[in-house]
Amino acid sequence: MPEIYRDLPLPALETLLAKSLRTEDGSNGLEAWLCHTFGVEKQQDWPVAPITLQADSGGQVTAGNHYWLRADPVHLRIEHTQIVLADSQIFRVTAEEAIQFTDLLNRHFAGDGYDLTLGDSGITKQRPLLLPLAPDRWYLRVTEAPTLKTHSLSSVSGRDISDLLPSGGDGLQWQRYFNEIQMFLYEHPLNLAREARGELAINSIWPWGGGTMPQSIGSPYTHVWGNAVLPKSLALATTTSHADLPPTAAAWHHAAATGNHLVILDTLSGKAQYDDAYGWRENLNKFELEWFGPLLKSLKQGELEKLTLTTVDERSIKSFSITSYDLWKFWRAAKPLATYAP
Secondary structure, rough: HHHHHHOOOHHHHHHHHOOEEEEEEOOOOOOHHHHHHHHOOOOOOOOOOHHHHHHOOOOOOOOOOOOOEEEEEEEEEEEEOEEEEEOOOOOOOHHHHHHHHHHHHHHHOOOOOOOOOOEOOEEOOOOOOOEEOOEEEEEEEEEEOOOEEOOOOOOOOOOEEEOOOEEOOHHHHHHHHHHHHHHHHOOHHHHHHHHOOOOOOOOOEEEEEEEOOOOOOOOOOOEEOOOOOOOHHHHHHHHOEOOOOOOOHHHHHOOOOOOOOOOOHHHHHHHHHOOOOOHHHHHHHHHHHHHHHHHHHHHOOOOOOOOEEEEEEOOOEEEEEEEEHHHHHOHHHHHHHHHHHH
C-alpha cells in the first residue's frame, strides 16, 4: 500500500535506505528470521515453544527432550464467511484468568494423553494439559510428538484462519481439539463475566511453534535489545547480554557497550496485522524522530561502524547495510519510502 507513506516525512530513514547496500530473500516471518539468525534448525515448525519456555518459566521448567507447543489464548469472531483471530494485542487476560481457563481445559481433557504438572522434583507424568507460564503465553507438552504443521500466532492475528488450521498427519485430530475447545468455552461463565465487563471472550487457543529444544543455538550478537519473549529467550539460551528496548536511540547509545548489537523495533507489525494505518504511520514517524534520525547522526560522526536495517514480513526479508563511508556516495539519492514497498 504505497499510499500509506503519502506525506509522511522520513528524511533520515530515506537517506539510510538510499545509501545502503540492499539484499532480499524469502521469509516466513520474524520468528523464523530470529531462529535462523541464531542458528536454530527448523523442525516441523520453528521450535519457538521449547525456546521461550525457559524464559517464561524463570528456570522452573526445563524443556528436556520433550515436545512442546505454544497454545496461546485467542478470540475468534465470525465476519461474514470468515473466522478472524485476535490475539492479546487486542484483549487483556490476567494471570488469575489464565490459571482459571487452563484449569478448566486441563480437567476437560484429562486422560487424553497430555501430561503436565509441576512437583517438587519438576515435571511429573500427570495432568494438567496446559501450563500458563505467562498470562497470554500458554504451553503444552505432548506425550508423543505429533506430525503437525502450524502457523505462528503473529502470522494469523487479524486474519481469516479457515485455511491456516493445523495440518499434517495429525492435523485433523488437532482441528477436532480446536473445535471442541471452542464449543466448551462458548458461553462459559468465565467468558460471560468477561463480556459483561466489556471484554472479548477467550474462546479458543492457538497451537504453534512446536518442537523439541534445539541441540545447537548460537548468537552472532554481543547484545540483544527487545521487549518480545523470543529474542529474550534466544539471548538467554546463548548467554548473550539482553535488555528491554530503550525508549530512544540516544538512550540505547548511552547504555550500549562496544560490540555487535541486535535492536528490535517491532511495534509496526501489530499495527499492520490489524490494519491500523494511523497507528502504523504514527509509530513510523516516532521511529524517524527517536531512532533513525539519531542513528544517521551517529553514522555521520563515526560513532557507529556499520548499521544494518532489516525488515521482515511473511513474504520477504530486506536488509539495508550502511557504513559512514557510504554516506558520501552522492549518486545514491534519497527516494520516497514507497519505492521500497512490495
